[in-house]
Amino acid sequence: MTVDDRFARDFRENRDLPLGTLNEIVTGPVSDWATDFSHTEPEWAADPYPIQDDLRRRCPIARTERFGGAWLPTRYEDVAAIAYDTERFSSRSIVVRNFRPPREIAPVGDAPPISSDPPFHHDARKLLLPAFTKTAVARYEQATREFCHTLVDAMEGREVVDAARDYAQHIPVRVIADMLGFPPEDGPRFRAFVESTLEGVNLPPEERVARLSELFDYLLEQIRAHVDAPRDDLTTYLIDAELYGRKLQPDHVAGTMALLLIAGIDTTWSAIGASLWHLAKTPADRERLVAEPALLTTAMEEFLRAYAPVTMARLVKEDMHWRGVDMKADDWVLLSFPAANRDPAQFDRAGEVVIDREVNRHAAFGLGIHRCLGSHLARMELRVALEVWLERIPDFTLDDPAAVTWSTGQVRGPRTLPIRIT
Template sequence: MTVDDRFNEQGFEDGLRDRSLGARSEVITGPVLDWATDFSHAEPEWAADPYPIQDDLRQRCPIAHTERFGGGWLPTRYEDVAAIAYDTERFSSRSIIVSNVRPPRELAPVGAVPPISSDPPFHHDARKLLLPVFTKTAVATRERATRAFCHSLIDALEGQDVVDAARDYAQHIPMRVIADMLGFPPEDGPQFREFVENALEGVDLPPEERVTRVEKLFTYLLAQIRDHVDHPRDDLTTYLINAELYGRKLEPSHVAGTMSLLLIAGIDTTWSAIGASLWHLARTPSDRERLVAEPGLLPTAMEELLRAYAPVTMARLVRDDMHWRGVDMKADDWILLSFPAANRDPAQFDLADEVVIDREVNRHAAFGLGIHRCVGSHLARMELRVALEVWLERVPAFSLEDPAAVTWSTGQVRGPRTLPLRVG
């Protein structure tokens, strides 16, 4: 089989460029004097510890505003976050990453990375294509290989008194799982990290530079697609190439967009969740010791760690000028939809600011709310559970080597990027 005509290089790349550019470029970084009127999630103090900021806003200004990004809003109450997440009439998902560029309205209802960037009615059908791949049954077939890989990572750490659990453990697990699912070479992992950082950080860069970074990702994806067209195999990339929607095969931008979503979101979110969980256990000996003694408690504890350290904040765009819950929103204002803030709302959770590893009732929003709730939640839970099971089995005693040396990612996915632990 020759290369599918859908993936003609020039047409493919021109289409990606058209979808990447937008309007209203704005500078968004710089010191914040008042988070209620000038918030920016791209600042180092937000990355280091956003929870006191969110708690303060929830009490005195539950829907904060900023002129950065060309105008945006930050709801901090669970009820407001949920209301926006479920309201697809007034809030569009055509762009889920706040940056200095807004994609054109014509991009809806598909968006650049369907289905998470898609609006109804297209969203329902695009999401339905992925559901069979991410069922509990399908995910369970990957557990054995994931567990073996986690053991191999810890084998490589033997003899070290101090290890970086984020760099040398957490990040590699979702990289390997997603590479296997998509049929990508596992040795390409370092490139995946670059793609993640390009997509989710550096949101204040000039539009042309962000487009250049995006093009590096899609150049890689195009090469993988072409290889799969010429050499089909049983993996998710071949599945997407052959999938049909409305009686015809998917557009190239749909195929590549969904692949980029799975690659970026599938890696960074789980990497962050594993790292944050290990960070908590390293600084909380009582919780660590209890889980080592009671491994059956881990699934419950894992949900609490997801609630307390939810890694993901999504974005929406206001469709039209409107007055909403006491504030005047303008068309194309950003909404920073903070699931981490919602998860720490005391109106929704008892002891919301505490980590209670045996919390029984825990309807957290770590995987989102509404139609865009994470399609890969079963996969993420499996990876997190296996990563923690193997680590606690092999490394039952560990602590922070230097709390000040822990660094956190900046932007809408938050997790440790360096996590030095003393083991033994």
């Protein structure tokens, strides 16, 4: 049996797990955000901030019976407390959906290390750290800059462009493809994988599993190609890596690759798109950044705070009374870093975008042991994308504010962003 045959066999066996607890598919208008919230509804996608502000004032930990039961804390202190509490909250599944994976997949989870609990988490994360240091990330900056210029070149002569579809969405796709050693022409497939994983949470479980199987079939193809022809990239590194004196399990390798592919793409394109959306609708900030390019690094952090794209999830380990509410075992808890970032108790002028904000300890990259491993990479991509855009396209506005659409689910960013170049 060849190495790739054995890998495929082990991968299939380890992925053949029961679905866990199935829950009713629940969609439709929200009756009361305090008792019936749903982060998958269009109203939330369009503008969640007034909803979060209202909940923070009158019901800081909201509840819903959708998805089999879930909680939504909106204060920074509550979000942080849960993020740091690995004794009472599990990370074995970080995307709220209509079925819960079985407890047997802990402490590894289905996408290590983000789905891993201690003590396994520490060692799985440590394996990846060398690939995401500032020095390692710097190797990709020049190619990223050149690619951004290529994207702008393709817009030549157009009065209206879609800054999400024509620009933001392509940048992290190319960077992650380079890191993993995947064919760059597969970018459209990556975007489909992202949307199925993060926005298809209310699909029937069988359909969702089928779509995820397409993703893992693709990853297996790439793994086989790397086994046949090893190269200097992250995929070969994961195939060769050892943990506790043994090669990584096939589902660990594929799960980590899925994490890098999904999380590494959607979070960054959302941050780039949201930043461009803000600048398109806020001429004073756009003009100031064009005139003072050195301010961009500070402004970037404010865009990350104000438009933090990511909400993570945890599962309650055991029944308990927590800060005034009765949580049940396997209840979901949505950790809304966007809501935490707009808590007036934590940030002065929390609801405003202050591009020269000097003290900005935001939670856009998460809190606790699962703080984003790729934060240096995301910052580099966001900075380069904005530098190139503002250099090449200094004057722009929203073409039609009503035509901007936002993704649903736990990663929020513009999906369509028509911008008029002036």
